[in-house]
Amino acid sequence: MKIFAVYNIKGGVGKTTTSVNLSCLSAADGSRTLLWDLDPQGGASYYMCVKTKIKGGSEQLLKRRFKVTDAVKMTGYPNLDLLPSDLSNRRMDFIMHNKKKPLEVLEKQIKPLRKQYDHLFLDCPPDLSMVAENVFNIADVLLVPLIPTTLSLRAYNKLVRFLVKNRTNKRLKVLPFFNQVNLTKPIHRVVTRNVREKHPIFLADPIIDSNIIEAMGIKRAPIFNYANDSEEAESFRSLWREIKERTHQEK
């Protein structure tokens, strides 16, 4: 099972939008895919219209009162399941801190999932919390959406420095990309151009700032459900293709 975490220290940058759309594309490829909504705000669960929450909350899950596989919900999309979130996810950090091995909590949780799924997508909450450190520990790929501003780049550099210093998981591949790009804004033009010249690690295809993408909040669905032929849907497909190429996926 390959683990793709969609993460940024900052909120509102497109983590949930990206994890919902990419997990759909992964499932459409025929890969058995699970999307785990780790954010207490539950955006991914909302977009996927999965109402049922985990019995007793994620607190019971982390305390291993029941198996993680029992908490998985079907989404109605072939090959795509969801582990929903609720407000109790905000206590995840606290619960992890109280464990003997706080950095290995998620690693233990996902063990039973490894055989059942080809891909696990983690829609992460913002912040450099214990949840994030657990994510860094298990992920193969860290997808980092960034809005092209100088402050976003500072936050990204901070993340990279943190990973260089603290990362124990040497598999982890960090793939940043730009989202909500509006090239009529001078700062977006300057930042996207400079960064791609200096840092080829950035994925080539930026996602533009678009009402069609934002409409996911109204439609409560992945973009492919209501605007499959749009350029925006194509840009997510192109992003997914590049991610697969850069991470040596077969499908």
Ligand SMILES: Nc1ncnc2c1ncn2[C@@H]1O[C@H](COP(=O)(O)OP(=O)(O)O)[C@@H](O)[C@H]1O
């Ligand atoms: N490319 C985009 N164009 C327009 N709106 C976007 C785009 N990406 C995300 N959004 C909107 O920005 C807001 C934050 O996105 P979201 O994916 O929830 O970010 P995060 O999970 O990082 O907090 C949402 O209202 C979402 O619809």
Ligand SMILES: [Mg+2]
């Ligand atoms: Mg989110």
